[in-house]
Amino acid sequence: MNKNVHIIGAYNTKFGNLEEETIYSLYEEAAKGAIKDAGIDVKGIDAVFVGNYSGGSFNNQEHIAPYGVNILPELRHKPMYRTENACASGTSAVHMAEMAIKSGKAKNVLVVGVEKMNSLDTKNTAIALAKASYWEKEGAHEYTFPGLFAEYAKGWMRHYGYTLDQLREWMAEISAKAYQFGAQNPLAHLQKARTKEEILGIPDEKNPMIAYPLRLHDCSLISDGAAAVVLSEEARNGSVEMVATSSVSDYLNIVDSKRGNYFLEGAAKAVQEAFEQANMTIYDIQVAEVHDCFTITELLIYSAIGLAEKGKEYKALENRDVFLGGRCVINPSGGLKAKGHPVGATGVSMHALLYKQLTGNAIGVQIDNANAGLILNIGGSGATNMATILKRSKK
Structure with missing residues (x-):
C-alpha cells in the first residue's frame, strides 16, 4: 500500500446546458480525451471507475x-x-482507483465522472437531487438542497451573531470571485463576470430567494458535463502525484442532526487527515478546488481548510487570501458556482483541472509557481467529505 499514484493525463468537456450531448457522448469524449492526453495505449488500462450520481433519474441509465x-x-x-x-x-471514483493501484490490482486506471442533468424539468431535477439527502427526514418533507445548506447559513449567523446584510456582502463577494474566474475558463457553464456590487444590486425578481437566506446567485448550476483522469503507478515528466487522500463520513442528515449547522466538521476532519498524511499544512498549498455548491459552503470551507478561524471565515475575503495573488487561490476554475456542477463529474473535474494547473497547462487562470494543490469534494449536506492533495511528481 506504499505505492505512489500519479495523474498522468486528464480531460474536461465543456460544462453547461448541452442540448446536443447525451450521457453516452459525454462519457466517450472525456474517456478518449484523457487517454489521448496521457499518451497511453488503451490496452494498458487495467480498470475503469465511473463517478455518476443518478443516470437512472436523469437518463434512464443507471448501469x-x-x-x-x-x-x-x-x-x-x-x-x-x-x-x-x-x-x-467523482472523487469517490478517483480514490477507489487509487486504492486499486496501491493494492496491486492495477497499474493504470481510467477514471471518468459524468452527469447529464438537463433532461428533466426544474421540479423533477430538484426531486432527483433531494434523493441525496436523508429522504425520510428531509427530502420527503420538501427539503431541497438549497434548503439544507440554508440551514448552515442560518445556523452560522445565529451562532456567531452576524446579520443578514453582513452575510449577503460576503456571499456576494464569493459569487463575484467565481464569476470572475469562470469568465476566463472557456469550459465554464457561466462566462459572464460580475462584481460584488452588481450582484448586490440585482433586482429581487432576477435574483429571487431560493431558500432563505440563499438567493439564485448563491447557488451552483444544473449542468451537463464529464471529466476524466488517468492514474498510474509510474511517474513521468509532467505528472502529478496524489500525495494524500482522505474520506470522512458524518450523519446523513443536517436537519435535526447531531452535527452542528455552523461549521463543516466532516470536511475539516477530511482535510486535516490529508494534511497529516502528506506532512503538510494549508501554508504549503498554493491553490485549491473546493465544493462551493452554495456561497455559504465556500465561506465555511475557509475555516475547514485552515485559512481562517471558525466564525471569522470572512477574514479570508478581507485579507484577499483566496483571490488571485493570495495565499491560497480558491477555485480558479470558477468552481461549481461558475464552472458548473454536473454532479458525478464534479470531483473528477476538480482533479483534472488541478492536474492541469500544477503542470502549468491551466484551462483558464494559471496560478504562478503552484507546486501543490488541495481538493475538497462534499457529498450530501456534509455527510461525505473527501480530500485529495496533489503535488508535482518528482522527475
Missing part, C-alpha cells in the same frame, strides 16, 4: 460503467465500476 467497452472495445473483459456518493461520486 453506465460498462459503456466503456462500447467506447473502447480494447477494454472488453476489463473490470469497470460505477461509484455513487452524491456530489462526491
